[in-house]
Amino acid sequence: MKVEQISIFIENKSGRLAEVSGVLGDAGINIRALSLADTSDFGILRLIVNDTDKAFNVLREHNFTVSKTEVIGVEVPDSPGGLSSLLQTLDKNNINVEYMYAFVERSGDNAVIIFRFDDVDAAIDVLTKNSIRVIEGKKLTSI
């Protein structure tokens, strides 16, 4: 169910994002989804890629600080109110969202949202009980 996301520490200085994407591009790695959280001094770039281990290693070799985090991809109806009902379900069941961002591609008719929960297993449990589709990690990176 879970999918591994790569997080990279990036100082706020010009050209750093270009360097990360350059390193990944040269290694033939395709970025499937991304989000950038930033403060005045630094940012954290979070990525879902088609080859997590390779991306992790190649970034490390280039002296980036990298970590892997477990997230999940959830299918959400691509219609008004789709995301809202999903979030309400989570809220009712006391599942806390650390952060979330949208996936680039659709899965069939549905949009895909990447979630980071403080308790991933509990979140998967609530989602499956409420018939919300959690996408397999392997399937997600190959969409």
Place this chain on the structure above:
Amino acid sequence: MIWNDDFETLPREAIESLQLKRLQQTVERVYATVPFYQESFKKAGITPADIKSLADLQRLPFTLKQDMRDNYPYGLFAVPLEQIVRIHASSGTTGKPTVVGYTRRDIETWTELMARSFAAAGGNKGDVLHNAYGYGLFTGGLGAHYGAERVGASVIPMSGGNTKKQLMIMQDFGSTVLTCTPSYSLFLAEAATDEGIDIKKLKLKVGILGAEPWSETMRQEIEAKLNIKAIDIYGLSEILGPGVAIECIEAQNGLHIWEDHFIPEIINPETGEVLPVGEKGELVITTITKEGIPLIRYRTRDITRLIKEPCICGRTHARIERLSGRSDDMLIIRGVNVFPSQIESVLFNIEGVEPHYQLIVEREGNLDTLEVQVEVNEQTFSDEIKELQNMSNKIRKDIKDLLGVTCKVKLVEPKTIARSEGKAVRVIDNRKKSS
């Protein structure tokens, strides 16, 4: 091991009578041969005959680094150049370097004192010394070299730089003792990890580290990362080079200063007044056996205190406490005295934080600002912004609690703070340029 039992365990009274005799000889000699001293003694209204006890030393004027610069290059030499067999010079980042000359007997003294120091650190014949202090004008390399050779160790004259080669030689030659700066020992450990070498499994057992101030917590870090005993050594080229004082491996608590060759005093750096034993202040050293360039009451700018209690190792020579900084490294930030070593110890006490840091001081309007740059590593990196912000808040709070100074903490990418292969650059003070 005690290298020179006769001198290293001399009773206190015997040390002091030897000191007085040698001091009187030195004072007479510089008065007769060095115009600078003749003038400065006259100005102070004192002649060599006035030095009747060790307490009279206080009546003599200080010698400053500036005096050495003013007499560049040979003005303070007490012997003609024909008797000088070696010349060294300090790094001198600003202006002219300070130049020192050694007679044959000075080289012999240096070798003896460095042999004592090497033995006090646990070195012996059969050891393989990996000497990564720079060879050249800098006294570190050659100083350590001759002393260890005298004891009978196999000396590898590595010098600084070329870290990969250093690691290869360390591995292949079976180095047991490492001499370099503390920051370079950590740099070697980090480079070993990058190269896939487990530095802890090498034959290294002791590091004799010096040439820059370092904290007790940094010692613990070095000992854990390299699996060695880290011994603090003190020296400065003006006085001799490495081997002026060293910790014994038995106590690792204060550095024995070889009192049969040097007289240490601690003074208030502001007023110049001599402080009672045990109080912290600036270390002042008088050389009492040097021939080439004897120095009277040389102001080292290093901050420490004297320990006269006997040491468990059996050596009777007084100890100086691990240096807490240099009076000229001291930053005054919004009126508060800050030593880089204090900030270093705060960082070391935070789990996972690397010893790589830099302090940037600026002046905005009339206000000094301090920015502490700390590298993020895999251990401290969190995927969540709030965790990283918690870490930088903790650093800021701990610095504020310890020093009473508010600073800005900036987390930076790993390996962006320049690694030194010699002395680490810890402070960038941009105030001087603007004011």
